[in-house]
Amino acid sequence: MKKVTLQIPLVLPHVPDEKDRCVDQLVNRLRESEGLEKVHIQVQDSVPLLCLHYDPEKITIDRVRSLAQKAGAAISEQFGHALIEVQGIRHTRHARHIAAGLQAVPGILEAAVSASGMVRLEYDATQTDASAIHGALRRMGLEIIDPEVPAARFLTVSAGGKDEAAHVHGEGEAHEGAHHHTHGGLFGKNTELFFSLLCGALLGIGFGLSFAEAVPAWVSLTLYIGAYFFGGFYTAREAVQTIARGSFEIDFLMLVAAIGAAILGEWAEGALLLFLFSLGHALEHYAMDKARKSIAALADLAPKKALRKQNGQTVEVRIDELRVGDIIVVKPNTKIAADGVVVAGSGSVNQAPITGESMPVDKEPVSDAGKDWSAETNISDVNRVFSGTLNGNSTLEVQVTRAASDSTLSRLVKLVNEAQTQQSPTQQFTDKFEKYFVPAVLILVVLLNFAFLVIDEDFADSFYRSMAVLVAASPCALAISTPSAVLSGVARAARSGVLIKGGRPLEDLGVLTALAFDKTGTLTEGKPKLTQVVTLAEMDETALLKAAVAVEALSDHPLAKAIVRDGTERLKGMDIPVASQLEAVLGKGIKATLGTDTVYIGNVELYQSLDGPVPPAGVIEQVQSLESAGNTTMLIRKNEQYVGIIALMDTPRPEAAPTLKRLERLGIRRMVMLTGDNQHVADAVAAQIGLTDAWGSLLPEEKVAAVQRLRQEVSRVAMVGDGVNDAPAMANSTVGIAMGAAGSDVALETADIALMGDKLETLPFAIGLSRKAKRIIRQNLWMSLGVVALLIPLTIAGIASIGPAVMVHEGSTLLVVFNALRLLAYRDHA
Template identity: 65%
Template sequence: MNKIKINLDILLPDVPNEKDACVNRIMSELKDVHGIEGMHIVPEQSHAKAQFCFHYDPSIISVEKVTEIAQQAGAKITKRYRHWVAEVNGIRHQRQTKLIETVLQNEKGILAISASAAGTIAVEYDTHNISLDKIYVLLEKQDLQILNKHKPALPKVVPIAEPPKKSTHEKHEHKEGEDHEHDHAHGGIFGKNTELVFSLACGALIGIGWGLSFIETLPPLIPKILYIVAYFFGGYFTAKEAVQTVAKGGFEIDFLMLVAAIGAAILGSWQEGALLLFLFSLGHALEHYAMEKARKSIAALTELAPKTALLKVEGQTKEVKIEQLKIGDIVVVKPNTKISSDGIVVKGSSSVNQAPITGESIPVDKTAIDNPDVDPKEATKLDAKHRVFAGTINGNDLLEIKVIKEATDSTLSRLVKMVNEAQTQKSPTQQFTDKIERVFVPAVLILVTLLCFSFLVIDEPFSKSFYRAMSVLVAASPCALAISTPSAVLSGVARAARAGVLIKGGRPLEDLGTLTALAFDKTGTLTEGKPKLTKIQPFGTLTEIQLLKIAVAVEGLSDHPIAKAIVRDGKEKLGNEEIPQAHDMEAVLGKGIKAALGDNQIFAGNLTLFESLDEAKPSDDITQAVKKAEAEGHTTMLFRKNKEYIGILAVMDTPRQEAKETLAQLKQIGIRKMVMLTGDNQKVAEAIAGEIGITDPMGSLLPEQKVEAIQKLAQQEGKVAMVGDGVNDAPAMAKSTVGIAMGAAGSDVALETADIALMGDKLLLLPFAIGLSRQSKRIITQNLVISLGVVAVLIPLTILDIATIGPAVAAHEGSTLVVVANALRLLAYKNKQAPAAG
């Protein structure tokens, strides 16, 4: 039996990772192919994408045929199943999203739909049964105005988390279709504030009518007319939404409130009915206003990028739309203006404010790359000082930038898209509240129906039974419950994005704050990711300066990373000292190098080199000095001039400057276990761990062993987060409760694979993210207690006639506003140490 491995991104180019449902679909497509005996997914150790491993019988089918069939199946799936995300106007509250989901979910070809009160729709559909144009029409029938309708799609969409399923055999998509355009948000003659104006007019008419009722000489009909007019202003939007909802087969709180108001009018209680409509419409208007504030916080991201760029063509510049920029174009960025695209600085130097993308408060110095003809595809390998992002702000100097990403694929565009998608993903708490509502609402309707007929059991008129039933109906409406979690998730995601932390939905937002264990990749996460000269130990009468001159001269002939580190840091220490010229460098036994310096032969390498080189072995003292340095986590280079040992230089991948402080903060907020996973030997791991405060260093790990370590840690602690760069750490991230990518700005892989992406390369964002998560969790809990508590108190009070419709609706709308206002506190969350979990 033979095997062949094919990269996931070759067969399914739009699938972000092996968790996607289309991975199972392609397996289903291929399982019955004669000659293919089996297939499974294996993590690619040096890439983010997984691989398909096919087991086939070479006597039946060739490797070329296996590849051809697999690629045909992948193309078939990619072409058929689509995933489209768009921003819309017209969603005014959380309850409306459920109606939209219910109506569209029943359309043939729509496999899953998720709507956010923030105005984002995510749809998965089968192109064999429904077109994107038909989806536009369906959404517009729901009175939604689709934004940016004719703009090109953004690439590589992340699948919706836990979408509702129709059946086990249905499929979904991966390519976004197109975004949308629109003219004006929901409103009326006073624009978006029409409902608030109508509500205040209703309240004014009630107040005037109530005041006039005390004038005995005035006919009672006049206050009554004012109350009737108040009905119009207070009930206009309520009636409009109620009719629309019922017409679409829904049964919402607007309809229930309208019935209660009509019932009050039938009973002659015009003032009380008008008061109900006033409070309900005012609550709706204020809820809409409050949620709009959270929406604007996210919408502000889209305004970061400039609309145009100065394109350089044949030495001249012309202004073009950013959508016209192509990879490889050169754009000119004037001082104190926004950078128009992700790119490489090819001319000039300046400080750039990267706060809009990475959250860094201090501008970062950017300089031109030595080779302006560098291939844009190599950009991710370049030093950060040469790379810039769209939406960041140039300092006081002119820059010329080579475009490395088109506008729709820039880091900013991807950030905006993913934040929007995050809003459609329901958190565990929201899924729980949805389950409560599914049971609670029918139970309330049954209770209200029974109370309407209580006059048959209790000696009272029907009017009183009906009035009590309407009061209970108002009291039990779960408006606050419906909005309690989404409003907090929306605010939390928006606040995180503003600080340079991308949180992909409610689940990671909630999970992060419950963690007590974190696993870190070492290289590039806890350490700088590049060796530095850390130890200079000359022997005999030689000085440090003399040893450095010899070492820099000899190592300057080598292109080994350790040699480069010695030369770079050595020259910095030597300053203006003159460095001699070495020559005739050659490798010796693969364990070091030899070079000529004047009339002397200089050898540099590890202990093994000198133990096997000749009879001039290092002394016991020198051997012990080398081993001591290595035990401390250093990589050593022993130097010998002719037969004389002249000194030791040691390099080390040093801890990040903020690593110790970050881990101390994490310990202070209740993270009990902090594990470091590394392929370096255990002594190096322990040396680094002791320096920065890691509790459990684990060295000498292969990539698959890192995955096993995460699984074991998850079994011990229940939940665990994996912090890495999102590339080599992708398999371990996939096995963790929450995958956190460092320095995700500009990295497609990190953005796609992580649940949480720290856009800036800053560890100190981690305590902030955990603190925000815990605050979000607390606010969600508070909101649930408030919303359920008010309902639990009001239902018995209205059944016992202690509270009537007026107080019930006041408490009902009041609790809705309280939970929204409570959630909005997250927008003002400060970057401070978070209290411990639990």
């Protein structure tokens, strides 16, 4: 039965991926349709498939398509997705409170909130809308900076008959958003810090006056109460919000401990607890803000205005007024305002903000300045420019190929912002741990209040001990340890042209032991180069090259173009004769007339099928020797005489061998090349660059099986490719890594990690950064859990009181945050 492809952008235009709730809704609605016997999602060769089983006697494929489109349209109207930027989220625990509060709002199906200010939502549009969501956010004390940074992606589904299935793929859309991370309040973004300092000042003055006999005791008490107010303001607010949702978290524990100290008359200790806790929060917010600003700086790379040519004039316009096809003028030493191609002028451009390249890249104009380049997919790097990059000392004219909201920079900013809402495995573990740990602490504290019934002490002593345990057991450091490291790692990577899509790929990349590489364009240049010229008979190399270039100049075959390009370079401006009467011979080569001679160029099989002398055994041996070294060979015959052999090869990247050495030093034990080329070519390339394995003659589906086999052997493996043809293999790997993602929408969307520049040497940096992040996350985890494990028995035994406990507790919180911030200064030393 004929296969029919449905374009699901018409059906589900706002769906992040195939696991989305909307896909379930689509499946459920289609199941209700008469004639569709079974509708389900399955994974085949790593690709998620929407399978439609139907009775062709009851329903036609056209009817199936219509049903899918109608169901999808209804679902698209019903379910929405949004990425909103807010300010006022103070720390990770506050982000969790916001997420829990949003999920309690009628109509919101899923909410993920980052401490950096990004809110990702999935909602039922029949029950709520954008204004209701914005109102809920404002009621939570948040200010909306960017009301919607859309997270729209597309699904493509093909529906077939009984054994046919539908492929689900993802593509993306991006929009720009402003990035201002402040913390509102009476004193603006520093309100919590000022409140904390006021708390400390009142505590210090009150404590000092308590030693002055002339000052009444009520004066110090009043100052302590003032310290309680300022130090406990945010803590109490968050504790009330938490209790209102029927749960208990760290802020509640701290508030109870402070109130308990006041009940016992230990106002100074309670005020000290709130002072250090609020100061820790404020400094934590300040430290985390450094990582946020590193990400926010990405959005400020693009200029706000551009010089557009219109009617012979140059007019300054806002970048959101630029349209595809416009010509903009980029003056020397200014930022480029849009993605596009150079149509006039030449010079160097600093692309470091996008691709991480340390050296400026030379740019040249395209051959056809009047062509619409927006639909062109294979634009050369020397012609393409990106928004936010810095022009050198020359003036360029650029044809805009993408609107500002869809530029590579905008997509990068959006994807980094989305990444902030994704939890890493360690963060999921710590959240789950806290969920059970906090109630357990509360039970322990209640039991400790009755310790006076078992041991010889007053109730006040038992109560004080229980309050000290409350402080000691509050896992503040644990809550912030992983998010701070993930945020810092993602920010540091983005600064060097590496997009890491969240905590999971950041952690997974750090534990890899094997890498699988696509060959063409990843380990090799991706285009054939003339590697050897072998002369036979009496002809010298110059004459042989001239004949080959003259004949191949008539052909548009990629190998012919490589011979012309590299041969002309070798001949260095010499006059090249003109050939004529090009003719393809049996699909194995070509022949042409050069002067009075007939010249043949092709493989050995060509000459075995032609009239005339067959190649001598010695010549065939030379051809086979070159091919065994990975070359593609062309044998040249002039009239009846074999005059030479030309060898071409997709040569390894110059940086491939040193990069693999660096990866080996990082602990990558297996490095495997997967290629569709024959095994001889694979082995030759592997030997040149130092791979541990080379698997050749693989079809695309066999690459998937190869990755699966590698995972069985070494457990964790990354697939490195261009993100387009390698998408199924990437999906089967632990981590999918795409190179050259700045020029590829598909690569940006399909990979877990995208190397924005087409630079293989960026890979060791990304892996080294992830290893460092993994170590820091582990250090933070042990540090935060170790402090809790140490303080709980010390406070239960009465060795540590509230004062020392809170100092160690808050000190550990700041320590893990600043330990995580070390990632922002990471340098690649591999």
